[in-house]
Amino acid sequence: MGLHRYFVHQSLSPGRTYLPPEEAHHALRVRRESVGDRCVLFDGLGNEAPAVIVSTTKRDCEVEVESIRFAPRDLPGRFTLGVSLPKGDRLRAVVEKAVELGVHELVPLLTERSVKIPTDNSIEKLQRFVIEACKQCERNRLMEIKTPIDFEAWLARVAQDKVSTNPGFQIIAHPDLADHRISMKQLLLSNSSLQPQHGFAAIGPEGGFTDEEVLKAVSYNWKVIDLGSRILRVETAVASLSTLAAVLFDDKQSTSGQTIIAGNLQ
Ligand code: SAM
Numbered sequence: 601m602g603l604h605r606y607f608v609h610q611s612l613s614p615g616r617t618y619l620p621p622e623e624a625h626h627a628l629r630v631r632r633e634s635v636g637d638r639c640v641l642f643d644g645l646g647n648e649a650p651a652v653i654v655s656t657t658k659r660d661c662e663v664e665v666e667s668i669r670f671a672p673r674d675l676p677g678r679f680t681l682g683v684s685l686p687k688g689d690r691l692r693a694v695v696e697k698a699v700e701l702g703v704h705e706l707v708p709l710l711t712e713r714s715v716k717i718p719t720d721n722s723i724e725k726l727q728r729f730v731i732e733a734c735k736q737c738e739r740n741r742l743m744e745i746k747t748p749i750d751f752e753a754w755l756a757r758v759a760q761d762k763v764s765t766n767p768g769f770q771i772i773a774h775p776d777l778a779d780h781r782i783s784m785k786q787l788l789l790s791n792s793s794l795q796p797q798h799g800f801a802a803i804g805p806e807g808g809f810t811d812e813e814v815l816k817a818v819s820y821n822w823k824v825i826d827l828g829s830r831i832l833r834v835e836t837a838v839a840s841l842s843t844l845a846a847v848l849f850d851d852k853q854s855t856s857g858q859t860i861i862a863g864n865l866q
Pocket of ligand 1: 772774776802803804805806807809825826827828829830833834
């Protein structure tokens with residue numbers, strides 16, 4: 601297992617620094633870290649820093665940063681995922697899957713059948729889930745949680761943005777409207793020579809998108825994707841579509857993308 605990771609909402613630099621109070625609490629009370637233990641700090645902007653704990657008190661945890669490297673570990677092209685969010689614990693699963701699979705931004709969508717209208721509180725909760733998931737999966741750039749938006753307004757905004765972000769893809773997952781749908785394999789084959797810069801995908805609520813919403817997306821040149829012959833829960837559809845995006849972006853584990861900013865690579 602890797603070293604424990606702590607999020608610091610500040611720019612990293614070599615030398616001594618204190619963990620933020622919440623992270624110090626976690627290090628000292630939950631992880632039971634002590635002087636001499638090694639850990640990794642990350643700043644949420646793509647940088648990480650191996651560090652060693654040099655002093656502790658009841659509340660404070662001082663660390664010495666040894667080196668800093670840029671290793672964001674999100675997808676190599678920009679991927680924006682619009683999701684009509686489920687309720688309760690399943691919200692955490694949506695965020696965890698999206699963070700682990702490298703999604704850059706999550707857009708909470710307000711659709712005809714959405715059951716949950718995200719509040720400021722729930723957005724804050726989502727942001728905490730993002731940090732927890734980044735700690736677990738060793739990702740160093742946080743996934744952004746965007747302001748909730750009405751689905752059709754989002755389609756119009758994406759159409760505007762697309763002009764400057766070609767080449768890319770726009771896919772909406774829908775288990776109905778068989779005449780309009782393509783399979784995952786067809787999507788991969790039709791994009792095999794493309795190195796996308798920005799991809800967009802949309803996932804509906806538990807009750808699904810209405811056919812009118814899907815046809816509106818089609819009118820903006822979105823492709824309707826069939827994720828197989830079973831009906832997936834929203835969080836499973838998130839994992840499935842994000843994996844598809846990872847294949848389109850040709851995501852792979854690599855250390856070659858790491859840039860050392862200060863010190864030596866450990
Ligand atoms: N009865 C709903 C319907 O017919 O759309 C099921 C909704 S499903 C629980 C939630 C969302 O996951 C859907 O709106 C869709 O975006 C995606 N989804 C689930 N299974 C899918 C599949 N087999 N193919 C395409 N999209 C799927």
